[in-house]
Amino acid sequence: KIVSDPQLIVQGVSRFDYSQGSYLGNCWFLASVGALTFQKDIVDQVMPADQSFGKDYAGIFHFRFWRFGKWIDVVIDDRLPTVKGKLIFVHSKTSNEFWPALLEKAYAKVCGSYADMQAGCVSEALLDFTGGVHVYFKLNQTSTDLWSLMDRAVNAKALMGCSTSHGDTPGNPILPNGIVQGHAYTVTGVFKLTSQGEPVRLVRVLNPWGKGEWNGAWSDKSLLWNNVSESDQSNCLSSAIDGEFWMSMEDFIANFKDITICCLSPDFLNSSSKYSWTSTCYYSSWDVGTTAGGRPRNKETFWTNPQFRIRIEQLDEECASGQCPENILVSLMQLHENRYRSLVSNFSIGFSVYLIPPEMKEEKFPAKFFYNKHPVEATEKFTQVRLVMKLFKLEPGEYLIVPSTFNPNESAEFMLSISTKSGSHKKN
Template identity: 60%
Template sequence: MQHGANVVGSRSCPVRFLGQDYDKLHQDFVRHRARFLDSSFPPEQSSIGPGILSAREAASVVWIRPTKMINNPQLVIGGESRFDYTQGELGNCWFLAAIGAITFQKDIMDQVVPAGQTFTKDYAGIFHFRFWRFGKWVDVVIDDKLPTINGRLIFVHCKTLNEFWPALLEKAYAKLCGSYADMSGGYVSEALTDFTGGVHMTLRLAEGHPELWNLMYSAARYKSVMGCGTPPGTTPANTELSNGIVEGHAYTVTGVTKVMSHSESVKLVRVLNPWGHTEWNGNWSDGSPLWNTVSEENRTRWFHSKEDGEFWMSMEDFCGSFATLDICCFSAAFLDGSSPGTWTSAQYEDCWDTNTSGGSMGHMESFWRNPQYRVKIPALSPDSQETQGWNLLVSLMQKPVGKHRDLQPRLHIGLGVFPVPPGMKDQKGFPASFFASNAPVREAEACINTREVMESFRLSPGAYLIVPYTRNPNETSSFILTVHSKSKYDH
């Protein structure tokens, strides 16, 4: 969520992660002609974490600054590109897929990778990056020592050997998560949110969404960032299928378009494998003869045959190959193609404690104790040409208390949305009897132990009650509830 200018935690005034002030540290080390060494994320095995390297590999690790690794190191060469990097020995394709998405948005990249950082002028071995984290922007300081074996970077690395923005960005996020190992395994939605602080929704493609193409097309028009994931399959992780798709893998959606082929309109989706190679080989792939059936203008504009991990596929093949689609945008207006001013966002930081943790709806005698939030959905104007689209998006995110992302025991969480009868619109707190006689708008999703639960709704006009809950009563955790609601309609 965006905060007002100069408010601590806003885009323009991020929180100093672990209290480290980049500007002050940088000035001090420049003045003393010294190189920064980060004691809060030291260049040693504890920062890599367990389970990634064998004992033999771990013993071979040497942490090296880019200035000692290669001549003329650069942070960025010719702008950040989705083709700059290749995944290393870490299962963080979800993170790299999100990086591929934000390289299209200069304003996002400039927020995440602050300007003025270089290996030449006033170089002191210190860099910083910015991420949205649980409701606030944070500024993460790192030293530039990177883990290598035999002089080669272990984790993400650039195809251009003297370019280092992906490796340093990955290190900063590893520090935020607790270690490199804490980044092993995740969902692209998490990284997209942490790069943007935007409105996020996940669609499960197997459920079938008749409006999916229009939603993706609208999302692209609103400069959204998108990612997708394949189902895990029954074979070992990251198994490449005969069609070139990798099972249990995160990808970036880099484009959507329509072309005419044999006098028919074909909807196409462009997808990027963060490995930088291994591509779909079916219809509309780099080697597909179908590209010979489109106009020369469209072929020149959209088609390129190169082993870079990026490929086109039809909308039908996309939905048949991928399990989830994640969309992240600065405004919920992409949901219905409206102007951003027609949507309102509210963010609540709260907690479940011994008094306010009533459990899920299977615990009806205590469910009413959960926190309760009101939202109002306006009516369409009588002369409106609009149909009832999505008008409520609710995100529930639990906040960890410890240092390590991957070691947090996450609660099973969920949320319910209940219609409020007209006679109860001034009700302050809803008792057990209300929930015993009023069902949620849609059957609540099963509680899941994930960082975030997101639900989107098409609701009739009226007042509603949002109730976030844990699976069992008396489970305690802090959480952030974000409510994006349609507040008015375009004329």
């Protein structure tokens, strides 16, 4: 009824195919879709091939998402929200292409409704597209060489997104430099070039609105492009009004608050290809009266939380030299069954890591073990979110990881993911 010749995909899937609708604040989801379009194998997993409006069309489409530790199948019909025959949410720039609108509807079904997609974090949809390893950095609070990490992530076919801080003005005001406040973007690439004899590290960013671009240094109309080689200009420069733009790494850090990287493997965290990472997931729960002990300050009950042991063997050359010191990534995710995303109430969660003395062999460490003992690592604070993570370094030895909620007797299921560099060994 919308068009006479509907197509699921027209000339491939691209980040430039769509624009965000005017009635739904789900830029976090569409920024993740922009990242998804770069990886055909992941696209085919989320949106299985051999679907079309053609022969034997039955009015339904099939999608797959990774939700809270497992892949789920989602089937939707082809009815889409319209006003006067026009799509009101995400819409394709090609009038008869419908994969973006159908993908959005399938994800809305997973979340409970379109309204339940209002506001969120890029990391949520990136994880739901991949089931992969997720790392998150606050841009102005890390010593990591982020540009090099992002470069490795691009080569590893990772999906990346970023977001800006909310300003004092309600809504999503546009700053004079073209950046939208309180908004999610896709990171679509990095590039290093030479300008007037000096190296410049650039980041390419996409606005899911399909328009609205940065207008500062290295933007589409910046005169700085006159100072680079013709080959670099041809590789990078575009005058299209498509919402995508380049900016220096320095301007990226100054204008965005965080970056999320999601990849099927954490190997991109290495500064060389000599080392690999292994990942293990544990499913457990905090149960009232037995294993819901609350944060470490609750000295009488903290020990009752689930406990996980890990052994770190000799450090590899990268860790020992400080080139890429982190050798463990820990993620803690709350698992929810409530269909309606907006009704989910996350507890404040975190985890603490303790060094185990060599002589201690207990299967479950008692309360006295934790008295006057400070963790060697821990999440910065307990946060009321679906997932918390931390990337850090542990010296050789045996450790205890204790995930917990902020308060005792808060009941929830959770998934603890532990990724370690080769040379480390895990045991429950």
